[in-house]
Amino acid sequence: MSVEERLRALGLALPAPTRAPPGAKLPFAWVHIVGDRALVSGHGPTNPDGTLASPLGKVGATVTLEQGYAAARRTALAMLASLKLALGDLERVDRWVRAFGMVNAAPGFDREPAVINGFSDLILALWGPERGQHARSAVGMAELPFGIPVEIEAEVLLRG
Amino acid sequence: MSVEERLRALGLALPAPTRAPPGAKLPFAWVHIVGDRALVSGHGPTNPDGTLASPLGKVGATVTLEQGYAAARRTALAMLASLKLALGDLERVDRWVRAFGMVNAAPGFDREPAVINGFSDLILALWGPERGQHARSAVGMAELPFGIPVEIEAEVLLRG
Amino acid sequence: MSVEERLRALGLALPAPTRAPPGAKLPFAWVHIVGDRALVSGHGPTNPDGTLASPLGKVGATVTLEQGYAAARRTALAMLASLKLALGDLERVDRWVRAFGMVNAAPGFDREPAVINGFSDLILALWGPERGQHARSAVGMAELPFGIPVEIEAEVLLRG
Numbered sequence: 001m002s003v004e005e006r007l008r009a010l011g012l013a014l015p016a017p018t019r020a021p022p023g024a025k026l027p028f029a030w031v032h033i034v035g036d037r038a039l040v041s042g043h044g045p046t047n048p049d050g051t052l053a054s055p056l057g058k059v060g061a062t063v064t065l066e067q068g069y070a071a072a073r074r075t076a077l078a079m080l081a082s083l084k085l086a087l088g089d090l091e092r093v094d095r096w097v098r099a100f101g102m103v104n105a106a107p108g109f110d111r112e113p114a115v116i117n118g119f120s121d122l123i124l125a126l127w128g129p130e131r132g133q134h135a136r137s138a139v140g141m142a143e144l145p146f147g148i149p150v151e152i153e154a155e156v157l158l159r160g
Numbered sequence: 161m162s163v164e165e166r167l168r169a170l171g172l173a174l175p176a177p178t179r180a181p182p183g184a185k186l187p188f189a190w191v192h193i194v195g196d197r198a199l200v201s202g203h204g205p206t207n208p209d210g211t212l213a214s215p216l217g218k219v220g221a222t223v224t225l226e227q228g229y230a231a232a233r234r235t236a237l238a239m240l241a242s243l244k245l246a247l248g249d250l251e252r253v254d255r256w257v258r259a260f261g262m263v264n265a266a267p268g269f270d271r272e273p274a275v276i277n278g279f280s281d282l283i284l285a286l287w288g289p290e291r292g293q294h295a296r297s298a299v300g301m302a303e304l305p306f307g308i309p310v311e312i313e314a315e316v317l318l319r320g
Numbered sequence: 321m322s323v324e325e326r327l328r329a330l331g332l333a334l335p336a337p338t339r340a341p342p343g344a345k346l347p348f349a350w351v352h353i354v355g356d357r358a359l360v361s362g363h364g365p366t367n368p369d370g371t372l373a374s375p376l377g378k379v380g381a382t383v384t385l386e387q388g389y390a391a392a393r394r395t396a397l398a399m400l401a402s403l404k405l406a407l408g409d410l411e412r413v414d415r416w417v418r419a420f421g422m423v424n425a426a427p428g429f430d431r432e433p434a435v436i437n438g439f440s441d442l443i444l445a446l447w448g449p450e451r452g453q454h455a456r457s458a459v460g461m462a463e464l465p466f467g468i469p470v471e472i473e474a475e476v477l478l479r480g
Contacts, residue, residue: 024273024274025273025274025277026273027277027280027281027284028259028280028293028294028295028296029293029294029295030295031295032257032258032293032294032295034255034257034317035317037257039257039258039294039295040295041295041296041297042296042297042298042299095354097352097354097357097359098352098359099348100297100473102297102299103463105462105463107462107463108463109463110463110464110465110466110467111465112463112464112465113344113345113346113465114344114345117345117347120347120348121347124347133348133349133352134348134349134352134359135348135349135351135352135359135360135361135473136348136361136362137361137362137420137422137471137473138362138465139362139422139461139463139464139465139471140461140462140463140464140465141299141300141301141302141461141462142265142267142300142301142302142461142462143263143265143267143268143269143270143272143299143300144270144272144299144300145270145271145272145273145298145299145300146270147270151297151299153260153295153297157354157355184433184434185433185434185437186433187437187440187441187444188419188440188453188454188455188456189453189454189455190455191455192417192418192453192454192455194415194417194477195477197417199417199418199454199455200455201455201456201457202456202457202458202459260457262457262459301459301460301461301462302425302427302460302461302462303423303425303427303428303429303430303432303459303460304430304432304459304460305430305431305432305433305458305459306430307430311457311459313420313455313457
């Protein structure tokens with residue numbers, strides 16, 4: 001099964017490419033290819049149309065842990081949409097390398113790993129335990145752009 | 161035009177290499193070369209003499225968004241000074257790979273991308289839209305060393 | 321002298337591999353090898369048995385600078401234990417590439433570099449000034465998982 005077939009089997013679909021909020025100027029590449037590496041810029045959770053998804057805010061305050069997990073999963077989907085746009089085909093992602101998971105953390109909220117698992121669980125389900133494996137940090141930020149609850153950046157290895 | 165010629169055409173000059181604040185011990189390389197990769201350590205904004213530039217403090221509180229943008233631009237210049245010292249010539253930077261932009265964020269300040277644009281806009285102006293392109297995150301930190309308003313780390317690819 | 325011999329000469333020993341706190345699900349690799357790169361996930365300070373070490377909390381509040389330095393040193397040891405488990409032999413680490421040092425910072429605590437020096441000083445003592453050299457950032461986080469005072473992620477280059 002291809003990654004996209006697995007995605008459909010899970011009842012999931014890729015959103016449209018991420019759209020910057022009105023007035024925001026984002027002068028960088030969502031995915032930047034350098035040799036066999038693809039660097040994925042920090043993404044947030046999006047709606048099917050590519051706009052930023054609700055709820056915004058801090059996990060542990062207005063956003064629950066469960067909503068944070070769902071936001072990390074949506075962030076993974078937004079990253080996959082960017083990868084597909086840049087690469088043409090998600091099968092070109094040979095392996096995952098690294099993910100840096102950032103949680104917009106309310107004071108005292110120290111369960112960042114349980115939030116970012118929304119990302120890791122999906123990547124492992126789609127690429128399998130070997131190709132989907134990745135190094136990871138999951139940490140609590142003071143603020144994130146536009147009040148998004150989760151932001152994740154990553155690196156993947158492309159097929160030769 | 162070379163990168164340094166473009167810099168002069170913009171009316172800009174490289175500062176002296178970054179100097180650690182009195183009493184600070186910084187046992188790492190500002191630029192670390194590994195094969196064809198150059199890893200650029202976290203830099204802050206400096207004065208022409210390489211000392212940390214004012215204003216210090218949190219963007220969204222004592223530091224305005226415009227001052228934050230200027231600090232990110234000065235941070236880019238400090239990084240270029242380190243790259244020139246390590247490489248001898250900025251022309252050895254073939255392409256930009258990744259930038260991780262950290263803003264010392266006041267509570268509720270969520271316009272980190274507009275601050276870090278001070279870095280990205282300058283890199284794109286100097287290296288052009290293709291070689292200057294980079295993956296990026298721009299996020300809000302609780303604290304940064306010595307109270308600097310912006311810190312950016314990066315990776316570039318060197319000419320073969 | 322090998323790295324492990326140097327470690328013993330310093331009176332230090334590797335802890336047992338890091339153990340997740342009860343109930344925590346951590347679906348990622350502590351060390352992830354991709355070609356000649358080993359990506360080291362975010363680690364915290366551990367006890368000899370691999371459990372998270374006390375004190376937990378924020379540096380600059382309940383955790384002193386000196387305790388933070390010791391926590392960063394213990395974090396380095398936890399990373400080395402993971403590297404040994406993944407590689408079989410620490411001699412396979414040819415060079416250090418990058419370290420990203422995160423301090424659980426109390427409001428106003430801006431001496432992150434002095435904390436993360438606990439990591440850098442040990443790596444430089446073990447691998448020497450050339451092979452141990454690394455690019456580094458040392459920054460203040462709003463929150464870290466389980467309340468750990470320090471978290472560090474890194475990348476090393478493996479022997480060919």
